Amino acid sequence: MASFVKNQNNTSVSIPNVELNPQGVAMYNISVKVSDVTWFVQHRYSDFVDLHKKLVEDHSVAKDALPPKKVIGNKDPQFLEKRRFGLENYLKMLISFLQRTMPQELVVFLDFHKYDTLFLLNELASDLFLHGDLYLSSSKSFTLDSLQLHAISERLKQPCSSLEIQGKMQDFSHILDFCSQLKTLHVQNCEEFVGRSSIKYNSLPFDLTIFKSLEKLCLTNVIVSNIFSVGSLRTSLKSLHVNNCRVTLMSEFLLCDEMHKNLETVNSAHVWKDLIEVDFSRNNISSIGNAVLLIPNAEKLVLADNKIFDLGNMTVLSHLRVLNLSGNCLSDKSIENLHQKIGKIVSLSMAQNSLQSLEDFSKLYALESLDVGSNSIKDIKKVEQISSLPCLDYLVLTGNPVATIVDYRIKVFELFGDRAQDLCLDNEKPTQKELDTAAVLKALRIAKEGRSPIFSPPS
Amino acid sequence: MSAGPYNYEYIFKYIIIGDMGVGKSCLLHQFTDKKFMADCPHTIGVEFGTRIIDVAGQKVKLQIWDTAGQERFRAVTRSYYRGAAGALMVYDITRRSTYNHLSSWLTDTRTLTNPSTVIFLIGNKCDLDSADGSQRDVTYEEAKQFADENGLMFVEASAKTGDNVEEAFLETAKKIYQSIQDGRLDLNAAESGVQHKPPQLGSDFTPNKDPCSC
Numbered sequence: 291m292a293s294f295v296k297n298q299n300n301t302s303v304s305i306p307n308v309e310l311n312p313q314g315v316a317m318y319n320i321s322v323k324v325s326d327v328t329w330f331v332q333h334r335y336s337d338f339v340d341l342h343k344k345l346v347e348d349h350s351v352a353k354d355a356l357p358p359k360k361v362i363g364n365k366d367p368q369f370l371e372k373r374r375f376g377l378e379n380y381l382k383m384l385i386s387f388l389q390r391t392m393p394q395e396l397v398v399f400l401d402f403h404k405y406d407t408l409f410l411l412n413e414l415a416s417d418l419f420l421h422g423d424l425y426l427s428s429s430k431s432f433t434l435d436s437l438q439l440h441a442i443s444e445r446l447k448q449p450c451s452s453l454e455i456q457g458k459m460q461d462f463s464h465i466l467d468f469c470s471q472l473k474t475l476h477v478q479n480c481e482e483f484v485g486r487s488s489i490k491y492n493s494l495p496f497d498l499t500i501f502k503s504l505e506k507l508c509l510t511n512v513i514v515s516n517i518f519s520v521g522s523l524r525t526s527l528k529s530l531h532v533n534n535c536r537v538t539l540m541s542e543f544l545l546c547d548e549m550h551k552n553l554e555t556v557n558s559a560h561v562w563k564d565l566i567e568v569d570f571s572r573n574n575i576s577s578i579g580n581a582v583l584l585i586p587n588a589e590k591l592v593l594a595d596n597k598i599f600d601l602g603n604m605t606v607l608s609h610l611r612v613l614n615l616s617g618n619c620l621s622d623k624s625i626e627n628l629h630q631k632i633g634k635i636v637s638l639s640m641a642q643n644s645l646q647s648l649e650d651f652s653k654l655y656a657l658e659s660l661d662v663g664s665n666s667i668k669d670i671k672k673v674e675q676i677s678s679l680p681c682l683d684y685l686v687l688t689g690n691p692v693a694t695i696v697d698y699r700i701k702v703f704e705l706f707g708d709r710a711q712d713l714c715l716d717n718e719k720p721t722q723k724e725l726d727t728a729a730v731l732k733a734l735r736i737a738k739e740g741r742s743p744i745f746s747p748p749s
Numbered sequence: 750m751s752a753g754p755y756n757y758e759y760i761f762k763y764i765i766i767g768d769m770g771v772g773k774s775c776l777l778h779q780f781t782d783k784k785f786m787a788d789c790p791h792t793i794g795v796e797f798g799t800r801i802i803d804v805a806g807q808k809v810k811l812q813i814w815d816t817a818g819q820e821r822f823r824a825v826t827r828s829y830y831r832g833a834a835g836a837l838m839v840y841d842i843t844r845r846s847t848y849n850h851l852s853s854w855l856t857d858t859r860t861l862t863n864p865s866t867v868i869f870l871i872g873n874k875c876d877l878d879s880a881d882g883s884q885r886d887v888t889y890e891e892a893k894q895f896a897d898e899n900g901l902m903f904v905e906a907s908a909k910t911g912d913n914v915e916e917a918f919l920e921t922a923k924k925i926y927q928s929i930q931d932g933r934l935d936l937n938a939a940e941s942g943v944q945h946k947p948p949q950l951g952s953d954f955t956p957n958k959d960p961c962s963c
Binding site (some may be wrong): 382402419420423426427447448449451457458459461464465466467471500624 | 755762794795797798799810812814825827828829831832846939943947948
C-alpha cells in the first residue's frame with residue numbers, strides 16, 4: 291500500500307492518455323505513483339474546474355494555473371492532447387505546491403484516501419468517530435479488509451505525521467478506541483487488486499493486536515500467513531470462522547503468529563482456551579490432525595467442504611457436541627470406531643462423502659441429528675444399524691442409492707418401530723399412512739418369523 | 750443511547766511517559782482493566798487504552814496512549830505528545846535513575862505539548878516501600894518538592910495494588926475539566942486533546958455494514 295508520508299519526494303502524477311466515454315465526454319486517465327505503488331483515477335475537465343475553484347479559494351493556488359475552458363471544438367484530438375498536457379502539468383504543480391498540507395479536496399480527487407495509509411486512516415477515523423458508537427451498539431459485526439488492517443498495523447509503527455492532526459475527527463485514537471471495543475470482526479477481501487491500483491489485498495501483512503475484546507472473528511478470502519500477531523485473541527475469542535482461505539491445516543491460522551507451525555513444541559500459551567465454535571469450511575484441509583489440541587474446549591466444529599479423509603486425534607475434544615464434515619472425502623475406513631473419538635456428539639453431518647455403511651454410527655448414543663445424505667449407502671439393512679439409537683430424531687438419507695428403492699420411507703420407519711413417529715426423515719415427519727403401513731409390515735414380518743405379534747397402541 | 754459505554758460528553762486524550770520499566774503499561778492496565786499484569790512485556794512503540802470516568806457529574810471518555818520507555822522508540826513516542834490534554838509522567842521510587850531523568854522528560858513534555866496540558870507526576874511501585882525503607886530510593890518529600898517547584902500534581906502509586914492509580918487519572922481529568930470550565934482550554938483548538946462527543950444521528954441512520962451471517 292502507498293505511504294505518501296514516507297515518500298513525499300518519490301510521488302509523481304501523470305496523465306498518460308485521454309479517452310472519450312460512451313457519452314462523448316473526454317475522460318482523463320490520471321496515474322498516481324507513490325514509490326512502487328501505482329493507481330489510476332479518471333476525471334473529466336469539469337471535475338478539474340470544481341477542484342480548482344476550491345483550491346483557489348482555500349489554498350491560494352494561482353487562479354490562472356488551470357488550462358482554460360473551450361466551448362467549440364473541444365473534442366478535437368489535437369486540442370485534447372494539448373489540454374491533457376496542460377492538466378498533467380497542473381497536477382504536477384499541485385502536488386509539489388501542496389505536498390506539505392495535502393488538502394482534503396486534492397486527496398479525494400486523486401483517490402489517496404483509497405490507497406494511502408495516512409489518508410485511508412484519516413477517512414476511517416472520522417467515520418468511526420462519528421458513527422463508531424452506533425456501529426458498536428447496533429451492528430452485529432464490522433467489516434474491514436486486509437488493506438485497512440495493514441494500514442492500522444503500519445501506522446502503529448510510525449510516528450504521528452504532521453499531516454495527521456488537521457482535525458481531531460481524524461485522530462488515529464478513534465480507530466483504536468473502536469477496535470478495542472469491537473466484539474465481532476469480519477475480515478473480507480472481495481477482489482484480487484485494491485480498486486484500480488497495483489496493490490494486491492493478499493500481499494498485505496497485518497496483525498490483530500488492537501482487538502482486545504473480540505469474541506467472534508470471521509476471515510473470508512484472507513491469506514492467513516499474512517497475520518503476524520493475534521494479540522489477546524487467544525483469551526478473548528469464542529467463535530472463529532476461517533472460510534475460503536485456502537488453508538490446508540487448521541494450525542496455519544491457530545499458530546499464525548508462530549514462525550514454526552510445529553504442534554510438538556506448542557505449550558499452554560498457544561491454546562485458544564475460550565474458543566467454542568470453530569468453522570474452517572471451504573478450505574483445502576485433508577486431515578484434522580493434532581490441531582485440535584489447540585482448541586480443547588470446542589463444542590462446535592464445522593469443516594464442511596474440505597478434503598478430509600482422516601479424523602485424527604478428535605478424542606481430545608471432550609466438549610464437542612456438533613460436528614459438520616459434509617462435503618469431504620470420508621470413507622467407511624475413516625470413521626472406524628467413531629464412538630471412541632466423538633462419543634458425546636449430538637449433531638453430526640457427514641453428507642456428501644463416500645460412506646457405504648452406517649455401522650460406526652451405531653454406538654453414538656447421544657446422537658439426535660444425523661445427516662448422511664448423498665453418500666453411497668445402498669442397502670436398507672445398513673439403516674438398521676442406527677435404528678436403535680435412543681435419541682435420534684432427525685435423519686437425512688436422501689441422495690443415497692437406498693433412498694431410491696421402493697417404499698424406502700416406509701421401510702426406514704419400520705426399522706425404527708415405535709420411535710418412527712418421532713423421526714424426522716429427510717426433513718419430513720412421517721404421515722399417519724406411512725406409520726400405519728410400517729406397522730402392518732412389521733407385524734407381517736414378525737408373523738412370518740413365527741413369533742406372536744405384540745401390538746403397541748400409538749400414543 | 751443512554752446506556753453503557755456510549756454515554757459520555759467529552760473525550761480527553763492522555764499520554765503516559767517515563768523511563769523503561771517504571772510500570773507505565775501496568776498503570777494503564779490497572780486503570781482500564783483493574784488487573785495487575787505480573788510479567789508485562791516491553792511496549793513496542795505505543796499501546797492504547799480507554800475508559801469512561803465520571804468528572805463532576807459529567808461522563809468523560811479517556812483515550813490513553815501508553816508509550817514505550819526505550820530510547821529507540823523515542824521518535825515514535827515524541828510524536829504523541831502533541832494533542833494530549835493530560836500527561837502522566839512516571840518514575841520508579843525504587844530506582845533513582847528513573848527519577849533523575851524526570852527533568853528531561855519534563856522538558857520534552859513542556860516543549861511538545863501545549864501550555865494547557867495537565868502534567869501529573871506518579872511515583873510508581875510504592876508497594877515495594879517496606880517499613881524500614883530498604884527498597885526505596887527516592888523519598889516522598891524530595892519528589893513532592895520537585896513537583897511543587899515545577900507546578901506538577903503528584904502522588905505515589907502502585908500499579909500492583911492499585912493504590913492511588915484511580916486518583917492519578919481522575920485528578921488529571923478534574924484539572925482538565927476545570928480548565929475547560931474556566932475557559933483556559935479551547936475545545937475547538939486542533940491540539941487541545943479535548944473534544945466533544947460527536948453529534949448523534951437520528952434513528953433513521955443505518956450503518957452500511959453487512960449483516961454477518963456466519
